[in-house]
Amino acid sequence: MVDLSADVTLSKQPARVSAILAFARSNIFFVIAATVVAIFVLSAVFAPLVAPHPPLDQDMAAFMSPPLTESHVLGTDSFGRDLLSRTIYGARYALAIGFGAVLIGAMGGLIIGMAAGLSGGVTEWALMRFIDALLALPSLIMAIAFISILGQGVDKVILAVGVALIGPFSRTVRADVLQIKAQAFVEAAGLMGVKRLAIIWRHILPNVIFPLAVQATIRVSYAVLVSSGLSFLGIGVAPPTPDWGLMIAEGRSFVSFAPWIAGVPGTALAILLIALSIVGDGVREHFDPKLRK
């Protein structure tokens, strides 16, 4: 009976709203995860309004105070800086680096993958071996190698992680290009005398961009993980930036008597990564016909 009345109220709403509600009910984990990601994004954007203290302010009266101390809800670190505020500001760095790196990786992958898929002969062979070489190194190791040349800093981390992601992106783009190139509509356009560049621009590119966007959503969490890993190693973002990886590394030394210093940013990072991967999986399942139930 209760269910029936719920259906009645639903049917009174416009069709689009009820469709969204139906989607939300069958994908409850996706909705929760998307909400969590949205909260992180919003608190990153409005960090100065949300955070109770500036991220670099030192409270001389409260070094390493545990969570729930007065005026420091989640405690302070070894410099007396408010952990909640630093974690909120840290979301800015994590998300900016994650999205920035994925953007660079996807652009690079698009260019190299398209070139490898569209060219033939020696060029294609050379590009394929180049992609193989890019894939021969795990992303973190490759990012470390680039960091050793570029130096430390937020912009350099974005660049290093972005370049490290080009390999996997270009492989999927090439596979998509090969598949689309063989389709009848591309052949038809060619027979109709449409110029090769126009075919690439109007028929192949739009069909490659969409799966690439889906891939990009999935890889954001990986980019966040790799970049925070770099900062954790002490070679990514430089202190005193409120970067989560850096904060976790600082907290590691105090784990025996002040575990919250690593615990607060670590938990934030873990929650964001889990939420991002649920969102990524959801997007992929929704748009990949092979995975649809």
Next chain:
Amino acid sequence: MLLFAAGKVLQTLMVLLIVSVVSFTLLKLAPGDPIQIMLGTENSPEAYASLMKQLGLDRPMVEQYFHWLKNFVTGDWGVSYVGKAPIFQYAFVEALPVTLTLAASALALSILIGVPLGVLSATRRGSGWDAITSVFTLTGTSFPSFYLGILLIWLFGVKLGLFPTMGFVAPWNDFWGGVAHMTLPAITLSIYFLAMIVRMTRANLIEVLEQPYIAAARARGEPNWRVVWVHGLRNILMPLVTILGLQLGALLQGAVLTETVFSLPGIGQMITNAVLNREYGIVQAGVMITACLFITTNLLVDLAYPYLDPRLRPR
């Protein structure tokens, strides 16, 4: 068969050669003049010129590359400026065994626990056990390993005092000491693989158990354990080995982070310290070792297929 193997080996060598060209070029692009760094305070134009000639840096780039490649292959990797020790010795004798011990323990742990867990949740699909496992796999594949390591140090090292939390003891010198020191790092590194293996085993086994030959085995009256653990498992070996090969890169990069959490003097620590000290020669050695490990394992996976699946044996 031999032709197939030879082709694969050749392709692997080709990729390694390209990796070496790329990493050599990057090394040359690195900022800072190695001669300046090596000379330190005793800098004079004559000393500079003689060292440049001695190191062969006045030669053309292509010649320098082949010279470097020859030295690399013969194990002459140069000397660390900071440690004043041969890099080859440092990388192969000191650092690599630590990383390999860590990676092997983590891999063994995740296979020994992951496969049975995956089988259990595949045969009890939809049960409470299956639900718990799926939450675990989701968390395990996206949890940051270095934070997990710190949590384990806090729980098992600080609170319970069960395991040492730092340093490496070689298990071939002191077996139980080595095992104790390796327990927390191995768990930290294995979680991602464990979750991955559980997920892969479950998904593939569910598919295999719906095949006609499984129904045939059941119809013959074979006991359930034999159907699942012999007929079922034999047929998911292929995808399992594939995913292990592909994920070896994740194992190596996870090892870098785990080594830093637990202060293990392996390849990861070696590369990280080299970046901080601007020792590009060591960074390059680390990059080449990682690439060799990764590519060789994938080659072994490719070569193993015909043994795992008779259908792939060339006739």
